[in-house]
Amino acid sequence: MAGIGFELRKIQQGNSYLSDLTAYIYGAMVSSGPWLMSVLCLAILGLVGANTMGKQAHDIFRTTVVYIYAASLIFVGFFQMVTTRHLADVLFEKSADRIARIYFTAFCLVLCTGFPLGTAAVSFLELSIAYRFLTLTLFMLVCVLWIHMIFLSALKDYKTIFNAFTMGTAGSILGAWALEPIWGLEGFLLGYTCGQAVLVFILLGKILAEIPKDTGFWDVGLVQGFRKYWELALIGLLYNLGIWVDKFLFWNASDSRLITPFLRTHDLYDAPVFLAYLSIVPAIALFMIKAETIFYEHYRTYYAKIISGQSLRTILEEKRIMTGVLREGIRQLLVIQGGVTGLCLLFSPSIVRMARLSPLQEPILRICLVGAFLQSLLTILIIVLFYFDFRKRVLAVTTLFLAGNTAMTWASIQLGLPFYGYGYCYSCLLALTAGGVLLSSGIRDLEYITFAKQPIA
């Protein structure tokens, strides 16, 4: 109990003019971190599996896992932000005793809708019953994993998250490696699933130990939250769809490859784009540290000055400092992530060689590195927009991102190999530019939004 007691007190000290959005902000980050871990895990398994089990079997496994991550991220995206926001509201009201029932409700919503959807999806697979059963199990586990991340992020228990992921990833790799010789493809998937199960159950145990005991199991407020925060449900869905839509289009392009009915892959596009994602770890990590320490402090000071009855001059001065800090943070981010991406671009021939990619994929890797760099900025921009509760603006940005990525990726496929990856890159640029404009106009109008837009009563 010590952990949550302390953290909740810290969150509650704010008495902020708007609700406390801390937990909410971190909810938005959930999708990036674990996904990167999964990409890493797949890369290592690629080295293990391809050698022992043969290319066809490993392709089936890899594609299955990628599909599961894509489907679960998009699916849970619909629930994720509403749940995190509702959780933040409840914590702000200081009714920490309701966390458990929110957790159970979210759990129940995701399982009850996810199970029929997952069952329907695996019925398309022309693979053994055992394999399909394992696929469904893994899908449900990963869905639950995303729900756990919401609550653990709210608790800001990064240490547990990191440890659990390390153990889970290690378990998956070991399990797949150990079980493949016995049961072949099914064994490989079973081993991987066991590792993920270890991860999910460590987190489950941690959550159950940390959240206060509660007598209720159902939280009506969460269900109502989907009405109240309908933008968030849409944002979660559209943003994750936007991240994946270029892959979907490529999997269905004329030069894609059918591995087994329903599972498709694009040999040229997939590997560079996932590889490029790994390059943005520094940006995400840096922003988490930055947001936690400096920007967030000034953000709170700004609202604290309003509440404590400061003059407009003081408030505006604080805003100036806050935007200055934000600008400085972004500048540092550009320098560091720009440096990392630059190095990756410089050494892209070596990366292509090390990852055993075809030289044809080098241009795709390059443009995807730039795209990933822009996407990291976009993610951070969206988080900052969420800080100010600009939900409609985020919805506009994510819709634009999805539409742009769909249209431009489709166009790039029509234009042929030299243009692969440009759709993704330019849609990130487009959404980033629009988001930047919306953020700066929002900050300029911050007092107007904070005051004049308040309801009368």
Next chain:
Amino acid sequence: MHDVCFLLEGSYPFVAGGVSTWVHNLILALPELRFTAVCLVPKTEGLGAPKYDLPANFDYVVLPLFDDEPLYKRSGKIKPRDIEHIRTLHHQARNGEYSRLQQAFSLFRANNVPLYDIIHGRRSWALFRELQEQYGGDDSFLDYFWTFRFTHLPIFQVLQSEIPPAKVYHSISTGYAGLLGCLARLTTGRPMLLTEHGIYTRERKIEIAQAKWIPENRRSSLRVHRTLSQFQELWVRVFETIGRMTYDHADHILTLYSGNRDLQVREGADPSKIEIVPNGIKLETFKGLKPTDYPSPAQSSFTIGFVGRVVPIKDVKTFLRAIKTAAHSIPEIKALIMGPTDEDLKYYEECLALVKQLELEQHVTFTGKINVLDHYPNLDLIVLTSISEAQPLVVLEGNCAGIPCVCSDVGSCRELLEGRTDQDRNLGPSGIVTPVADPLATSKAIVRILSDYRLRRQMSQAGRLRVKTFYRESRLNEKYRTLYQKAIRQKDGEETPWQE
């Protein structure tokens, strides 16, 4: 069309009290006129039923000041030209100039100002920022903002409200009702009368000053020692401005006594427009309660009446201390404290403790809420030690019955006891005025009246004559009947000589 339209803020017919009863009696006394009223209330919700049996010649409409629903009826954006009008209006109002008022009113009347936009829109926000920067200074922006909203929402509601057609508008206070009066005056061209019982602007000022840092009623709380913060100043300024606006647009101003007139003049009313019309009582109810040859020289035991609720503002404790001192000179003295004791139980208990401490158990009785009329025949003196009063009817009732009074020097007490006009003063005093919260002076006055039967007789007779001549309720009703008739007859564009 109605003859008279009252503009009532937080009173008749939903709140019982002095002003409400006054309105009620006036409507009953003038059955030949058709009355209507706009009743300004905080919210429609929880309003409850009228507290009075509504007379047949009266109906009303309700105008809720803080309901947000009607605000959102109109959409659209306010035009820059209209914002310019509002800006000029604000700058002028600060200098007591209202030439733009009619223009601004017609803006609201002509649906040119979508209220949603004026509350939440960008142009009005920019204007708010500009005015805040100019006048708001460096105090809490948050408080300033909410004060602005709190004070201006009712203004917006008033400005867009329907005004029932009538031949004369009669506002019973300044404030938002007064603003509605200005609006009625300017849009219909019909005369607007203003009657103030208490001085609205002044009462709000005291409230605002007390709201923050005077935690309990203190005797000297009528004076504000600390400077007000910027948002409190905004608050005060809004009421001052509306008050001055109402005084300027009222055709005729009436109040109860000269102390009130002085306050009105200080708040910006034109003295030549003000007329004093004191409240009156029904003579038949009170006259002849004491024998005409009262008092007799032989009387040695006396009963003193204190008529009022047992609350701090009536300062019962000073009365008790005065009785203690008086009882030394006149041992056979009884004091009846006639009024409800359950309004401030803590204060009541303090008073009981004081009775005990002063060993007054033999002398003092708390009767609770009773019909005072039954007790007037037995009273020899009425004492009033209030910290604040307007025109206390108990003094008139007592005097009418032939009972002299000792009163603290508040409200109209001095003119009630010593006379207001020369003719009135020539009748002689009908009691003694004492300083506020002065037990010794009060006891001296009590002893002086009770120990001198000739003085008592003089005062008794002077009181009867004074009330009969100047404080008949019928006189008040006649006064208003004449005023209303003048106003109703007034043709558009004509001036009526209001003062007699």
